[in-house]
Structure formats: C-alpha cells, structure tokens
Amino acid sequence: MELMVRKEENAVIVSVIGWMDAVAAPQFDKRLETLMEEGETRIIIDFKDLEYISSAGLQTILAAAKKMEEVNGEIVLLHLKDAVKEVFEISGFDMIFRVFDDQDAALA
Amino acid sequence: MLSIKLKATLANLEEFTNSVFEWLRSYDVSQKQIMSIELALEEALVNVCLYAYQERTGDVEVRCLFVDDDRFLIEIIDSGIPFDVCTLPTPDLKACIAERKIGGLGVHFIRKMATSIEYHRKDGFNILSLTFKAVPDRGTGMVTLRHNTGN
DSSP, X not given: OEEEEEEOSSOEEEEEEEEEOXXXXXXXXXXXXXXXXXXXXXXXXXXXXXXXXXXXXXXXXXXXXXXXXXXXXXXXXXXXXXXXXXHHHHHTHHXXXXXXXXXXXXXX | OXXXXXESSGGGHHHHHHHHHHXXXXXXXXXXXXXXXXXXXXXXXXXXXXXXXXXXXOEEEEEEEEEETTEEEEEEEEOSSOOOGGGSOOOOTTOOTTTOOSSOHHHHXXXXXXXXXXXXXXXXXXXXXXXXXXXXXXXXXXXXXXXXXXX
C-alpha cells in the first residue's frame, strides 16, 4: 500500500493506493493520526487506486472519524469503486460518511 | 486440495492469501469472487493471529478443496482457545459515527461473503469451515496479483 498526501486550500487529500489489509492498515492509521495532530480538520480519503480494503482499514477510518467529530472536523470519502465500494456498502459505512465521486464536490 | 500451515502471525497473512488466490485462479474463479473470498479469509486469519493463542504462539492451517462441481470449501484450523465466530452478534450497521463500535466488522464480512459458515471444536482444534458457491470467470479481464500493487 502507498499513501499520497496533498494539501488543498480547505482540506487534505489522502490517496490510498494498492491493497489495505490488516498488515498495511497501521501505516494508514499512523498517517491519519499525524495529520490530525498537525491540526487538519478536513481529510478527504481518495480510494480511486485502492483495490482492496478489509475491516482493519475501516476501523482505522472510523477511529479517525470519531476523533475528528470531537473537533468538529470531518472525514470524507472519494471515488469508492468495485470491491472497495462493496465493502463500504456491506459495512454501512457508505451511509455514515459523506461519499463523493467528484473531487471538486468533495472539496467544496 | 491446497493445504498451507504457518505460524499464526500477521506477517504470514500475505503468504496465505497469495496461495489461496493462486489456487482459486487455477480453477478460473472470477476476480470479483476472489476478492470476496480473500476478504473472508483475511478476517478469519486475523482473528486467529490476534486472539487464538494469546500469550503463546501456534500454527494456523488453511485448506481449500472443491466439494462438488460448483462449491468449494475453505477451512481455517488452529489449536488456540475455543472461538466460535458464528456466535458473535452482527454489529449495528446503522449507528452513527459517534455511536458506532470499532470492531465486529470482520465476522460480519465473513458471514456476508461466504455461502455458509460452520464452526467445530474437535480434538483441541478450532475448525472454521467456509463454503463458497463458485462463480466462474466470464473473461472480464485478468486478475491483478496483490504483490504487483505495491504492497
């Protein structure tokens, strides 16, 4: 798994690339934690190039989202597709997070 | 039949899933179904790696075999503490972020992905049997091996 972080005017976009299993999820967790410690309150997670995610990745996102709510921040999901989208739907996460297919809309 | 037995540690997760991946591909199982099976297998193996042996170490074995023309069985076998995933409750999938519990999703994924699940405790072993109805590949494209994805 690779992570690419890009700061925009009113949000930071974290692109997750490859395969996020229970082995890779702690790296993602650490990155989100660092961004929150740096004061980011709006994180957009871009799944365009992610092929696979398991419960470990979802738990990381949920834990980060809980912390974000405490500071009136938000985690937003972008470009869910294929197997990754199915996992979000099965878990109900697509209903508790805001999900976008368009980056400009996510940034607005 | 495929049989692979390794130490129950997350460091071996990729070896398990890659072996099962290649076994499934050899039977022309579709890419979509392979992803579903990998998810169920990972969740089952992670449970064993994290909780089965507590302070000690132990092995976990994965066996894959076709039981008839269109159904195959994946068994996850360990000698850790008794643990029946079938008894765990389904998480509240409608709870908001603040109320949503962290954890419990793995077993939910196993239930959703497998056609049937059975658990047995026999001779000191946990045997989790996941049955899948095979969906053949309809030529929708080659499967991308996970080790080609940068992980």
